[in-house]
Amino acid sequence: MINTSFGYTLPELSERGAEQTAREIFQQPVLWREVGRTAVADRATNSAFLDPLLARPELRIVLTGAGTSAFAGEILAPALTRQLRRRVDAVPTTDIVSNPRECFAEDRPTLLVSFARSGDSPESVAATELAEQCLTEVHHLVVTCNPEGELYRRHTGTARSLVLLMPDGANDEGFAMTSSFTCMTLATWLTLAGSAVDDGLAARLAVAAEQVLATRGAAAGELARRGYGRAVYLGSGSLAGLARESALKLLELSAGGVVSYFDSALGFRHGPKAVLDGSTLALVYLSNDPYTRQYDLDIADELRRSLGTGNVVAIGAGDRDGLADLDLWQIDGLDDVVDAALALPLVVCAQLIGLHFSLALGRTPDNPFPSGAVNRVVEGVTIHALPPQL
Structure with missing residues (x-):
């Protein structure tokens, strides 16, 4: 799957601690096509949840995540604002957790779109809980790659939540988010953008990515x-x-x-x-x-x-x-x-x-921080209880 023009063979990548990352970069066109097929297959179910919400002009949409997951929201928010003609904000979970009453200062109906590769980072779950605590009405669109994650378990099958689970291979094993990021971003655009998306978009993007990988x-x-x-x-x-x-x-x-x-x-x-x-x-x-x-x-x-x-x-x-x-x-x-x-x-x-x-530089991309100074899933975060509002 790794194109020979990349410059390293698979054994060389394995020896240098880069096999997982390289594989996860090169697998993206295959995964995007699967995301596209799933979006088409699940359109009726997803629309049944989302259409009544999107029909409400007062609805606020908040796209959230931490690190790379937050940047998925930053990419999508301008385009969704233009397409849906409504307020769409990209707000990192790290901001929500530290300043929830400011992020949710307006008590208006909200669709919280949570991006999470693992769904196990401390802020992922805390952001959804704080939204529930601060807002009278909140609905959840959870976009994740891990069916074993805490975020997936908490929101699957609940009345006010819709969960989009990415293809198996999207739950990157390498340190850096690559295919997880692109699959979650694509799935969310295909799900929320409505008439702006044609059924062949995922395949067109996959062809373009194959061109990039080959050249x-x-x-x-x-x-x-x-x-x-x-x-x-x-x-x-x-x-x-x-x-x-x-x-x-x-x-x-x-x-x-x-x-x-x-x-x-x-x-x-x-x-x-x-x-x-x-x-x-x-x-x-x-x-x-x-x-x-x-x-x-x-x-x-x-x-x-x-x-x-x-x-x-x-x-x-x-x-x-x-x-x-x-x-x-x-x-x-x-x-x-x-x-x-x-x-x-x-x-x-x-x-x-x-x-x-x-x-x-002689680094090991699958684990650039072998000392553990930076982790694949963030550690060391203490979630403090939010006191009642005075």
């Missing part, structure tokens, strides 16, 4: 061998959330060996641009929205002039117009999809980059 491994390896000490990911709208996830993947897989940063295309000039130095790689995601794309092209050109052409990579589905001689990683056949969907094959590029940087 970009060598280029990612070349970037990793240049010895960059810093990397900046930029994007707009839904792709700002993708930039955040991409920066985290590089930081995690390199075990902090590469300092990574993220921002929006316009926000980067307002101070964060100070991160740039002679060892910086800049990667700019290009929006499919023609208006928004202009700002992405502007910052890409500015970075080209400050860092040099070879140190800036543009990644997107459109053509080369406005890119001068920049390196463009072009995704074919998706220039008509919303950015939230485009984010899925784009993040595969970031996953390949993160994996290659990790290997180039």
